[in-house]
Amino acid sequence: MPDIVTQSQSESSKSKTKAKSRYLRRKKERRKARKSAAPRKTGDKPLEKHISNDEDESAGEDTDSESEDNETEAKVIVIPKTDGQQKAKKEMRKENSDERPEKRRKVVDEEDIQMAEADSSPKPDSQEHAHIPTSMDKPVRKSISPRPALSAFPLPAAPEAPPKSVLALQGLDQAMLGATTVNPGISISIVDEQEDITFALSERTRKRLLELGITELFAVQTALLPFLLPKAPLQRCLYMPFDPPRDVCVSAPTGSGKTLAYVIPILEILSSRTVTHLRALVVLPTRDLVTQVRETFEAIGKGHGLKIGVATGQHSFAHEQAQLIADKSSQLRGGSSKVDILICTPGRLIDHLTGTPNFSLQHLRFLVIDEADRLLAQSFQDWLAQVLAATRPALHHQPQALSRGHVSTEIPFADALAPNFLGCLQANSFVADNDETKHSSCQKLLFSATLTRDPGKLAALDLRSPQYFVVQSDTAAGIDEPVGVVTDRFTMPATLNEHMIVCESSQKPLLLFHLIQNHNVRNALVFTKSSESTARLVKLFQCFEAARASEERATVIRAYSSDLAAGERKIILDKFKAQEVDILVCSDLISRGIDISHVSHVVSYDVPVDMRKYVHRVGRTARAGRTGEAWTLVEEQEARYFKSMLKASDHLNRVKRLRVSENDLSSLAGPYQIALQNLKEMYTR
Numbered sequence: 001m002p003d004i005v006t007q008s009q010s011e012s013s014k015s016k017t018k019a020k021s022r023y024l025r026r027k028k029e030r031r032k033a034r035k036s037a038a039p040r041k042t043g044d045k046p047l048e049k050h051i052s053n054d055e056d057e058s059a060g061e062d063t064d065s066e067s068e069d070n071e072t073e074a075k076v077i078v079i080p081k082t083d084g085q086q087k088a089k090k091e092m093r094k095e096n097s098d099e100r101p102e103k104r105r106k107v108v109d110e111e112d113i114q115m116a117e118a119d120s121s122p123k124p125d126s127q128e129h130a131h132i133p134t135s136m137d138k139p140v141r142k143s144i145s146p147r148p149a150l151s152a153f154p155l156p157a158a159p160e161a162p163p164k165s166v167l168a169l170q171g172l173d174q175a176m177l178g179a180t181t182v183n184p185g186i187s188i189s190i191v192d193e194q195e196d197i198t199f200a201l202s203e204r205t206r207k208r209l210l211e212l213g214i215t216e217l218f219a220v221q222t223a224l225l226p227f228l229l230p231k232a233p234l235q236r237c238l239y240m241p242f243d244p245p246r247d248v249c250v251s252a253p254t255g256s257g258k259t260l261a262y263v264i265p266i267l268e269i270l271s272s273r274t275v276t277h278l279r280a281l282v283v284l285p286t287r288d289l290v291t292q293v294r295e296t297f298e299a300i301g302k303g304h305g306l307k308i309g310v311a312t313g314q315h316s317f318a319h320e321q322a323q324l325i326a327d328k329s330s331q332l333r334g335g336s337s338k339v340d341i342l343i344c345t346p347g348r349l350i351d352h353l354t355g356t357p358n359f360s361l362q363h364l365r366f367l368v369i370d371e372a373d374r375l376l377a378q379s380f381q382d383w384l385a386q387v388l389a390a391t392r393p394a395l396h397h398q399p400q401a402l403s404r405g406h407v408s409t410e411i412p413f414a415d416a417l418a419p420n421f422l423g424c425l426q427a428n429s430f431v432a433d434n435d436e437t438k439h440s441s442c443q444k445l446l447f448s449a450t451l452t453r454d455p456g457k458l459a460a461l462d463l464r465s466p467q468y469f470v471v472q473s474d475t476a477a478g479i480d481e482p483v484g485v486v487t488d489r490f491t492m493p494a495t496l497n498e499h500m501i502v503c504e505s506s507q508k509p510l511l512l513f514h515l516i517q518n519h520n521v522r523n524a525l526v527f528t529k530s531s532e533s534t535a536r537l538v539k540l541f542q543c544f545e546a547a548r549a550s551e552e553r554a555t556v557i558r559a560y561s562s563d564l565a566a567g568e569r570k571i572i573l574d575k576f577k578a579q580e581v582d583i584l585v586c587s588d589l590i591s592r593g594i595d596i597s598h599v600s601h602v603v604s605y606d607v608p609v610d611m612r613k614y615v616h617r618v619g620r621t622a623r624a625g626r627t628g629e630a631w632t633l634v635e636e637q638e639a640r641y642f643k644s645m646l647k648a649s650d651h652l653n654r655v656k657r658l659r660v661s662e663n664d665l666s667s668l669a670g671p672y673q674i675a676l677q678n679l680k681e682m683y684t685r
């Protein structure tokens with residue numbers, strides 16, 4: 001048995017050897033056939049590695065191992081499959097189909113290689129790209145290294161906010177940034193004649209000021225007078241067509257004397273005039289202010305021989321025309337005027353500009369806009385644009401555009417025309433000795449305690465190289481803030497004491513009565529939010545005074561609001577000025593500009609809606625260096641808003657909290673309840 005086994009083993013090994021040699025022979029033949037089937041192109045480099053779909057398994061394995069070992073040196077050439085190759089491959093497969101199945105191999109295709117090249121190719125702008133690789137010298141399989149992770153972008157973060165002062169400067173013109181800061185503590189005596197060298201005040205004006213008890217000039221006046229009243233005579237001229245004056249913007253606290261700062265220079269310069277023309281126009285927001293400024297002009301200008309007129313609509317239009325215009329019937333190109341100075345409200349001014357013959361602004365030397373921020377916010381009939389246009393000749397130089405209401409082609413009286421309007425004459429009718437452009441001599445002066453910083457609104461004024469003056473203490477301006485005019489801070493009078501009283505809404509009337517009784521307040525202004533609340537509060541207070549039935553003199557309280565006719569308002573205001581009325585309850589109608597020297601207290605019964613309103617209300621007291629008290633009653637739900645408003649203007653620390661206990665109020669509770677009952681009956685009747 002063992003022999004049999006041995007024999008059969010030897011037979012089988014023989015047959016195996018035969019099969020192996022047959023396999024090797026066929027393999028050899030296949031190689032030969034493959035070599036002959038793949039003709040090499042002329043110029044082709046010798047093949048170092050040949051990858052194709054028809055490679056046998058061992059060749060594929062060799063290729064892998066080589067490329068791993070010599071990754072950097074390996075050169076791979078992709079040879080496109082030829083028809084011969086494909087044929088040979090098919091034959092071979094046929095032959096080998098019975099021998100062993102073809103293993104699945106990783107196939108690297110021509111297209112894959114191209115993509116790999118594209119991916120790993122250097123950036124066009126990199127230096128490495130100086131050598132453009134070809135498929136001949138490019139490593140393929142292992143050359144595709146994993147892409148590095150994208151570098152992380154920094155997370156979005158808000159940049160640090162620029163300082164408030166930097167923000168405030170945005171969009172402001174250089175003129176505003178170059179404002180002159182004036183210390184409110186400065187004053188200059190006008191008693192000593194030698195001191196007066198700076199301002200060159202005329203003897204007549206100085207005497208008049210002294211007669212009125214004005215012995216020194218306040219800070220804003222010390223800055224404005226040398227600027228508006230230069231010593232050089234040429235700069236005091238009525239007409240300056242070739243060297244027009246610079247415009248001026250002034251921001252100074254309430255009661256600091258802004259009115260005199262323009263009244264004195266206007267009177268001084270206009271007093272040199274021979275012919276009466278309308279040369280100074282002062283625009284104010286209310287009739288009351290017009291009356292007040294007229295009184296100041298008349299007081300200081302007594303003896304100057306200048307005529308002062310007003311236009312507020314208080315009188316009929318025909319009456320005003322008769323007061324303002326000397327000649328309504330003739331056709332005068334240069335206009336006609338009975339007044340040198342006109343003080344008016346914007347509405348009535350526009351009425352005269354459009355409806356009064358020979359009313360002309362071509363001779364204006366001064367255009368004053370007092371309470372400028374309020375007036376610039378008023379777009380009534382586009383009044384500002386109309387006024388500015390009337391100070392310049394019309395673009396098309398139409399003779400009829402000179403003064404409204406007349407159309408004529410006759411040669412006008414040359415002496416009636418302002419120099420900058422002479423160009424309007426027909427060329428052949430008037431020969432000028434000088435062809436240089438003539439400018440308007442009108443100098444614009446803007447005043448306010450809360451002058452606007454809005455560049456857009458200021459641009460509407462078409463200011464000529466304006467000079468800004470800001471009256472504020474050194475401490476009010478921060479180190480990095482050149483001037484307060486560029487921030488939301490408003491300078492308050494140093495002599496003003498400010499308090500707020502936080503209370504429940506229902507307690508407010510009783511609290512007000514307590515403050516008035518307890519502090520023995522006389523000469524007070526009480527501001528409410530509307531004319532209705534004004535009337536209600538006055539009635540309640542009158543009922544309260546009646547119910548109190550005290551032996552002391554009853555406090556006289558009156559309402560002052562737009563509900564009253566102008567005549568009635570004037571009577572009440574005069575009584576208050578004469579101290580016949582103790583307390584005037586009013587809406588914001590007189591919160592601006594009104595100057596009543598003896599006002600000792602200002603009470604904001606309703607909180608002001610914004611900081612500007614607050615500044616003007618409290619500014620009715622502590623004027624011209626006097627002391628004054630300002631109280632604001634703040635309802636509990638308003639406290640937060642009110643405080644943040646003050647804080648935004650850097651003013652919170654100036655307003656102290658005043659506390660009133662329930663006990664303090666209890667003594668007045670009885671008459672107050674009676675007053676409420678009486679008022680109720682009054683309204684139900």
Ligand SMILES: Nc1ncnc2c1ncn2[C@@H]1O[C@H](COP(=O)(O)OP(=O)(O)OP(=O)(O)O)[C@@H](O)[C@H]1O
Nearest residue numbers: 214216217218254255256257258259449593595624
């Ligand atoms: N040099 C001065 N000497 C004494 N009193 C003066 C002087 N200048 C002005 N006054 C007085 O100071 C008061 C306030 O002046 P004015 O009304 O011009 O203030 P204002 O700055 O215009 O205030 P507001 O912004 O509230 O209108 C007036 O009664 C005025 O007569």
